[in-house]
Amino acid sequence: MALATKDESGVAIMTDTVDAATAAGRLAAGVAAEPAGPARDAAFAHALQVLHERRDEFNEQGHVSRDYIALLKKAGLFGVAVPEQFGGDPQPPAQFMKQVEQISAIDPATGWVASFGSAPVYFASLPVETQRRIYAESTDIVFAAGMFPMFEAERVEGGYICSGEWQFASGCKGADLLGMGLRGGEETNGKPLTALVDPAKVDIVDNWSVAGMKATGSHNVRADRVFVPDEMTFVRGGKPTIDEPVSRYPVIAYAAQVLAVVGLGAARGALDYVTEVGSANASITGGPAKGNRANYKSGLAKAEADLRSARAFFYETTEEVWAKAVANEEITDRDKALLRMAAAQAAHVSRDVVLAAFNLAGTGAIFEGHPLQRFLQDGLVPAQHAMLQEHIFEAAGALLLGLDPGIPSFP
Template identity: 50%
Template sequence: MTPPEIRTDPTPEIEDDPMSQATFLSPVPSELTTTTTLDDVLAEIVERRGEFRTQGYVSQDVITKLKQVGIYRASTPRRFGGDALPPAEFLRLVERISAADGSTGWVASFGSALVYLAALPLETQAELYADGPDVTFAGGLFPVQPAAETTAGFLVNGRWKFASGCMGADVLGVGIPGDASTEGKPRTVLLRPDQVEIVQDWNVVGMAGTGSFDLVVRDVEVPREWTFIRGGTPTVDEPLYRYPTLAYAAQVLAVVNLGIARAALDYAEEVGGGGTGVTGAPKLADRAYYRIEIAKAEARLRAARAFFFEAAEEAYATVLAGDPVSDAQNALLRLSSTHAVQAGSEVVREVFDLSGTNAIYNDHPLQPLVRDAMVPTQHAFLSPAMYDAAGAVLMGLPPTIPAFR
């Protein structure tokens, strides 16, 4: 099948661009043929995380290595050569990466985002994965911008925020309004990187390396078949795509804080047996309050993590049994995600509070963990409002917020 022509107006340059007549994506890099393990990549991330924070995004060669270890085929349909991993399995991978670096874990978490693209027509997906299943997708979906309808699709203009991972993306998405056919839900249009301007304006306290830049699009016409409804009915009939899409989107972000909290506790437990403080006071491990509070934090993190993965595994078992995930199970997915992100942030802060004056220095190992752990708690999918919505559903009432399922 010939890929759709996606044009830009006015466009002498684009019309002459061979990409406009080629496959939608570039070929998979030859580096993917080399042998790399996840442990290798994690070690490199630890060495280079300062680089990512300074430049504001995860470097392309590391994205390539994450592709090689399967992060960006984790939600590609099996029919197109992907792994379509069970959610809990992918979440554990993101947790490990986040323990090495929160920003890289956040960017890796969008390896799950191809579940959205399962709502595209099958013919479009076949073109999307024509060069292989390792596809990186990033989206700046809000604020939703108006797009004029054309004979073929939509003429797209505007600026969108928070496109995490856009610097390493093979395909980008931006949000436009829905209509009667989408039941009012926003539509996402897909674009090639050469059709988008990335404005590098990510200047933040935490998650500084996620590259959550703005996307600007000017007069690009996108065929209707290259658009989808986020959380829309999938055209792929495989178990992963029957799992609640919006709940999964919340989980992949929440698990980042579980990884960051794990790193903070590992640090606290390792240094607790070190030397005395600057005042000559006993080492931390010899202080009862330190031992007690670290033990409490360990219990808090492990309890939140157990609830989180239990909810994921139970919901996916229901899917595998051929049944729909119930409203109560979906509520537990959303509840466990919000609880996990809050617990992770609290554990990091507790470790910081216990660590003494040295922890206030900018170059202290806990500083980036504290800053990073603040950010996921601010995401709309993980806000305190989820407690109210989940509680309502568990008591047989409608959820109190939109887009809960």
Template identity: 35%
Template sequence: MVPDALPWSGARQFAEAGFFRTVVPRSLGGLECAPEVTMVTIETLAQADASAAWCVMVSATAGLSGAYLEPSAAREVYGDPLSITGGSNTPTGRAQAAGDGFRLSGRWPWVSHSANCLWLKGISVLLADGKPRLRDDGRPDVRMMVFPAAQATLIDTWQVAGLEGTGSGDMEVTDIAVPEGFTYSLVSDKPREDGPLYRFPAFGLLALGIGAVALGNARAAVDDLLELAGSKKPQGSRRTLAERGMSQSELAQAEAMLRSARAFYYEALGEAWQMANRGEEIGLEQRAALRLAATHATRTSADVVRRMYELGGDTVLFSSHPLQRRFRDAYAATQHMMIAPPSWELAGRVLMGLPTDAAML
């Protein structure tokens, strides 16, 4: 059973508009946009529907693959202007070297937007004599494996409270062949493209995408509350929500929180992008700032949505009210590993000047 997801009719319209090609290299017919363009696009879409924006976020940032794959493989994956890609960053695949590539088996969770993808990918542990091959630092050696979506089985595990329309179920493959050219590592490989977009931190881009969805969803929640506040009179009150001092105070605080989080988010993005454009190395502090800004934006946005949800009272308990969905989507977004609580610790270590594993920055 294929998981529920953004309908193909909508996905095709998004593909035709270029939403999924903002990160694909120009050499492959992509748009190779500045990160701010991608994030504003996602943020704007999230004001209409967070699940649709999440699908765009996943498949747009997946376009980074085009900068890392061997050129012939990249052309095969992205040569079709309507090609949509996606996958999982959980290293649950197992890949055994075979000839000029690998034999791959595995099952991956959290494969958002998989139902509309022509190509899928999953991080996989490389095996040697049936055991994980270790890097010099003692950790398992892993690579991203890219393969036609038709070779994967999509499994409907996506019965969830929020972001229901992302179709983020599991995918599974069994003993498929993946040529070497269709594999890469964001940690150990350098991009084959030399544009500033590919000097921008890849993991920072992924985290920023989540923040963009959260910011757009929160902005829409404020708008939903404003629409409700002018007409709703809480039980026992003659005044509308808009006329009550408590509501005014909560709204003002939420607005300040959201604008502040958004300002930090785009400030950190802008600083890193300027460095990438100048050809400068984007150091540990800037990478940590990107992760911190994305985490702060996502979690502050969830708090803003919660405040609007609470102000809405019993009206927003009904699934027909948009704040019900905004609330569930906001807190589903906070569960992503790129902006989960350990991100605070990671950024804090950098701020403290302590030795930090920067592999995921």
């Protein structure tokens, strides 16, 4: 059954009565997280084991298969940010991100897809009734979004007519619900709007041809005059309509953190390789095992120290701000700036550590099939992301000095 709405010119736009919230719930309803405790821990351990076996498959096909995403759902990865009042089991950010880090130490691209288990924090600014509908059939919703470029949607009675093509919709082939970025206005304080749609209403443009993060399947999403009702749009980073610790934690900072932690995992995977495997390799020229060389020992030690230092800053800051969210204390712009700074630092140090591991591995690491290639190609990507690039340090430093950060909506 369909309903007709009209645009400003009087042209009818047909829309299904089954909205995106209901469609998402039905898509997700077949798989649910195991009960918290031993069963969920076992599901996570199983997912890690399977990933060892299938990571090459995901890389070759260019996306993480939906049946594997189902394993991550069973492990609870896609319910970590769903509020308790809707039946969720929200997790502290550090707890969730350490799981993403473990996944990324096996396959960073799969870790990137898993990191969007935190995405429901965005939904906290939706109307309460919309959130209730989204989670009515399942609290394990997989969300993917192409936010940019932001398009000017056509305003009609009750919502928007959306047309455009959005980039970088990571994990879109396995998503239960998709988002599209719309240009905001004075009413959004310059922040973008996100329009939520049923994946069946848009086209995935299969154009993800990249050197790194191949398995994220970050294709374009195209819409042609798709109607999105007002209640299925929200301001990205807008004021939450519910009040729980998970909705108090800074949403934009969290979005940057879950990507940065993928870099930490990639760096750990690379270091584990050069420590446990690469160090025993002898040179093809007849030299001693690489681990017995002075530059290998000192290079490994420095990389380990750098990674652990960045990781400690990252999680220390996370825990401090989370404690404020739990206690319902004010989370200041300085707190948010430290989160953004720690995330950027983690991403950039991780990239340096991956390159250090590559350097230690020597000539053999240049071959496509070398184990370090996975961590090299994927591990360089997080620091390239707009939320983690060098300018974040300048913006954070300006804010710490009481100056204008120079970036809209920062931190």
